Amino acid sequence: MEQTLLNGTLHYLGCDGRHADTATLSLARQAIGTMTALADFRCCEISLSDLGHTPDFVLKPAYATIAGFVAEASLFAATLGIRVDRKIKSLGTVDMSAAVAANAAANAILDARVEAALTDGQVLFCPGYSGTDMSDVRHVLQLLDAQRRLGIFTSDSGMMIPEKSVAGLLLKGYRFSCRGCLIASKCEHLRRGLTCYGRQD
Amino acid sequence: MLHEPISRVRIFDGAMGTELSHLPEAQGHMLEELNILHPEIIENLHRRYIEAGADYLTTNSFSISPTKWKNSPLGWQETADAAIAVARRAAQGTDVKVMFDMGPSGRMMEPIGDYTFEQAYDNVRAVVEHVRDRVDGFIIETFSDLYEMRAAVLAVRENTDLPLFATMTFDASGRTLTGSTPEIAAVTLTALGVDVLGINCSTSPKTFVDLVQRMRPLTHLPIMTQPNMGLPMMKDGKTFYNYTDDEFAHWTERLIEAGASIVGGCCGTSPATIAAIARFKGREVSQYPAPADTYICSATQLLRLQKGLICGERLNPTGKKKLKEALLARDFDYLQKEALNQESAGADFLDLNVGIANCDEKALLCQATRKVQEVCDLPLQLDSSSPDALEAAIRIYNGVPMINSINGSDESMDALLPVVAKYGTPTVALTLDKDGIPETADGRIAIAQRIIDRAARHGIDRRQLVFDALVMTVSSNQSHGQTTLRTLEALKRLGVLTIVGLSNISFGLPERAHLNRTFLAMAFERGLDIPIMNPLDRDIVQTVRAFNALSGIDANCERYIAFNTAGNATEQADDLFHAVVAGLRDTVGRHIEHELQTATPESIISDVLIPALTEVGERFEKKTVFLPQLIQSAEAAKAAFEILSTRYARNDAGHKGTVVIATVKGDVHDIGKNIVKVVMQSHGYKVVDLGKNVDKETVAEACRRHNPMAVGLSALMTTTVDAMEDTIRHLRSLGIGLPVMVGGAVLTEEIAAHIGADYYAQDALTSVGILEKIRQ
The missing domain is CATH 1.10.1240.10 (Methionine synthase domain)
Known part of the structure; x- marks a missing residue:
């Protein structure tokens, strides 16, 4: 886990283990320690079959690419809690580089914790992927009662608070594609022949 | 207010939402709409709770408030009226009390979210004003943010004298979602003068026992509990809970033993559950004394006032030109850094003073309080000579602050003792009066006694008063030090806490640090509890750490060892x-x-x-x-x-030029913008940072006021790119033709051009390159 978090943090900082110098490694390790202590990981999941119906937003044309996976899908949300946000903000006041490292570490911790919460073959498909509407995240959170259960709020513009939160559909056997991705034209991963989900598309 | 103490167990009702949500009549409606559409269902449920043994009914109004009531063709007022009418009908001919129920707004409070304290207050005030003449009291429940709870409590307290019950929810870690502990909730709600405080919803009845045990020593008030029926699980579209009624009753009895005196249920409970716990009704409950100790807190840190604490003195513009200039410019970065530096250096709480001649101290102290609390977890001591400024800042403070200060003059006591009583804040009491500082210890003690007596008339216990023995420099009169020490000794005989502003002792003398340190050790020995001092002075912090270690205050010398083994x-x-x-x-x-x-x-x-x-x-x-x-x-x-x-x-x-930067309206992410700010500043540009969630009018106003060479706008998400476009259009419509650069995760060169920006900055260094280009 420790190495996973370090790799993830370095990845979010724009470098990887092969290139990172001692100072960056030290900063990343410190940030991982701080954020791990503050992270209050919570998640919840409801299968669509237990929910008793298929939510309307999933029936939109943009979700056609996942249509074959919906029968076994679940709604899912997870968060690291508000203390992580506060710490990043507070670090940013006195030491911006520590804040950036903490931000990266929090992302890596969330990724790792979500990954650990998934069962074999499941992937998390979030609204916003593949041309779907990012604001559909509201529906996911509402159906999960995520505000009460996890403390995930949405702002008027549809942002999740705490920032280190994710929400979407767990799909079994689904393979991601960069088609429709908003930032494909400037994606660092694609330039290097990679994808953000860790394998060649 | 409650008119009699609660000496026997009382029974609250159980769930409303989970009892209604599965009904066919509820499908497609907000549950509160049933008050009008199907009042017979609500009335029947109320009656079943009364028959089960409930002493209190909760109106079906959890989501009724101006902020939360959306997407309904019915008005919130008429729905609230119906909620009360139906509960009243059910309770007719009984002694059962009808409590108006209010849940949280569903919005995240500032500074993490965008919902302001004032909005939260007004939201509850509007409801209270509308219903207060027709109910027996209010229950504010399921709050997970202490700050919103604080606003709601004040809105009820200031607009009605009816009983107020306030309960919060805690997760499995024993904290609210915003990080407050049960102890902090107990101290804060007790200080604000609710009638009953407690815990609802959360997890299971079993986990409530620990929460009640933690609250109990910190409040004399009755504690109420309304747990869920365990953890919810969903199957075939229906929600189930994992406790039986008997198990719920078993743990309810444990809760009563732990100190709860009003018990009921939340999600998943039913009239059968309430019937199962009604057998405890009338059981005698203990009366609890007020805590022997005095506490202050922020939303996340509780502090027992005791000997050997350090109050940081550096958030005070007196003699600090840079801080003064920053405060006048409403640039709070400097203040926030000073706060965090003192926290890192070992301060236990921080004095906050913004007294500057010819400035609006009330507004400034409120802003500064918010800004410090935004980044720093330490409790604050709000410091001002203006009663108005103090009350305004106490009001918007998250937690329970200390205030600095009252004195023995009638004017000061008349103005501030009611404030201290209302908000339950401990206060520094200066041993001086309208005639100035007495030359003798006896004179100062006489004033202290007068303050104690006058405070008692307002219901304020002497434990809430922290007496300042007053330190004056020995350079003008060498007996000043001895007078302070004698005053400290005499104050301790009055059974009160003591505090002094330490560094005055050496004013006008060389090598002040030696005098300060030595006087601190002498004062500790003669009765000083808390020095107000500079925690960045490592030597004087060493004196405090050493004293605490040698006197046994610092158990196992832990803080002393930690302080002296940290890497340097x-x-x-x-x-x-x-x-x-x-x-x-x-x-x-x-x-x-x-x-x-x-x-x-x-x-x-x-x-x-x-x-x-x-x-x-x-x-x-x-x-x-x-x-x-x-x-x-x-x-x-x-x-x-x-x-x-x-x-x-x-x-x-x-400076090479000024740049106005902001994260646009609707976007609360700001780390990218903050990186850009630092990098721009490092290259010699003056940056006016408007912060996050900034509306277009504010950006335009800043352009007019600061006459920048460029504007930088940031947005993280697609949902807020519209706000960016709107801001640019607004600037152009006002004839502000300044170059606008935009950046953020979802932006591209194409999107930037499409929304009317002049430049797209992919990263912080690019933004500097753009500024250089504009400058040339």
């Missing part, structure tokens, strides 16, 4: 260039002093700082250094620019 290694660099490249911010001052012996500020910038930043930029482009180092170097260069700018004749000289 600082990397060294030979010159300013390498210090900036290595990002060694703390060393640049020394190097600049050295450089200034042979060079002008202008040449240091052009010959050393800019080349150093260029070097780091090139390494960043080549990916031999990464974002953290880039920022560290930028921070070091920024510190260098700040020092050099003081060497110019005019304040703004040395």
Whole structure:
């Protein structure tokens, strides 16, 4: 886990283990320690079959690419809690580089914790992927009662608070594609022949 | 207010939502709409709770408030009226009390979210004003944010005298979602004068036992509990809970034993559950005394006032030109840094004073309080000579602050003792009055006794008063030190806490630190509890740590050991260039002093700082250094620019130009914008940072006021790019033709052009390149 978090943090900082110098490694390790202590990981999941119906937003044309996976899908949300946000903000006041490292570490911790919460073959498909509407995240959170259960709020513009939160559909056997991705034209991963989900598309 | 103490167990009702949500009549409706559409269902449920043994009914109004009531064709007022009418009908002919139920707004409070304290207050006030004449009391429940709870409690308290019950929810870690503990909730709600406090919803009845046990020693008030029926599970569209009624009753009895005196149920409970716990009704409950100790807190840190604490003194503009200028410019970065530095150095709480001649102290103290609480977890001591400013700041403070100060004059006591009583805040009490500072200890003690007596008339116990024995410099009269020490001794005989502003003792004398340290040790021994001092002075902190270790206050000498074993290694660099490249911010001052012996500020910038930043930029482009180092170097260069700018004749000289930056309306992410800010500053630009969630009008106003060379707008998400476009359109419609650069995760060159921006900045370094281009 420790190495996973370090790799993830370095990845979010724009470098990887092969290139990172001692100072960056030290900063990343410190940030991982701080954020791990503050992270209050919570998640919840409801299968669509237990929910008793298929939510309307999933029936939109943009979700056609996942249509074959919906029968076994679940709604899912997870968060690291508000203390992580506060710490990043507070670090940013006195030491911006520590804040950036903490931000990266929090992302890596969330990724790792979500990954650990998934069962074999499941992937998390979030609204916003593949041309779907990012604001559909509201529906996911509402159906999960995520505000009460996890403390995930949405702002008027549809942002999740705490920032280190994710929400979407767990799909079994689904393979991601960069088609429709908003930032494909400037994606660092694609330039290097990679994808953000860790394998060649 | 409750008119009699609760001496026997009382029964609250159970769930409304989970009892209604599965009904066919509820499908497609907000549950509160049933008050009008199907009042017979609600009335029947109320009656079943009464038959089960409930002493209190909760109206079906959890989501009724101006903020939360959306997407309904019915008005919130008429729905609230119906909720009360139906509960009243059910309770007719019984002694059962009808409590108006209010849940949280569903919005995240500032500073993490965008819902303000005032909005939260007004939301509840509107409801209270509408219903207060027709109910027996209010229950505010399921709050997970202490700050919103505080606003709601004040809105009820200030608009009705009816009983107020307030309950919060805690997760499995024993904290609210915003990090408050049960102890903090108990101290804060007790200070605000609710009638009953407690816990609802959350997890299972079993986990409530620990929460009640933790609250119990910190409040004399009745505690109520309304747990869920365990954890919810969903199957075939229906929700189930994992406790039986008997199990629920078993744990309810444990809750009563732990100190709860009003018990009921939340999600998943039913009239059968309430019937199962009604057998405890009338059981005698203990009466609990007020806590023997005095507490202050922030939303996340509770502090018992006791001997050996450190109150940080540095958030005070007196004698601090830089802080004064920053406060006048409403630039709170400096204040926030001072707060965090004191926290890191070991302060236990911080004095906050913004007293500057000819400024609106009330507004400024409120802003400063919010800004410090935004980043710093330590409790605050709000310090002002203006009662208005103090009350305004106490009001918007998150937690329970200490205030500094009242004194023995009638004017001060008349103005502030009611405030202390209303908000339950401990207060510093100065042993002086309208005639000034008595020369003798006896004179000061007489004033202290007068304050104690007058406070008692307001219901304020002496434990809430922290007496300042008053320190005056020995340089004007050598007996001043002895007078303070004698006063401290006598104050302890009155059974009160003591505090002093330490550094006054040495004013006007050389090598003040020696006198301060020695006087501190003497004062501790004679009765001083808390010094107000500079926690960044490591030597004097050592004296406190050593005293606490030697006197047994610091158990196992833990803090002493920790303080003296923390790493102090600082990397060294030979010159300013390498210090900036290595990002060694703390060393640049020394190097600049050295450089200034042979060079002008202008040449240091052009010959050393800019080349150093260029070097780091090139390494960043080549990916031999990464974002953290880039920022560290930028921070070091920024510190260098700040020092050099003081060497110019005019304040703004040395800046290449001003840039206004903001994260646009609707977007609360700001780390990217903050990186850009640091990097721009490091290259010599003056940055006016408007913060996050900034509306277009504010951006336009800043452009008019600061006359910048460019505007930078940031947005993280697609949902807020519209706000960015709207802001640019607004600037153009006002004839503000300044270059606008935009940046953020979802933006591209194409999107930037599409929304009318002049430049797209992919990263912080690019933004500086754009500024250079504009400048040329």
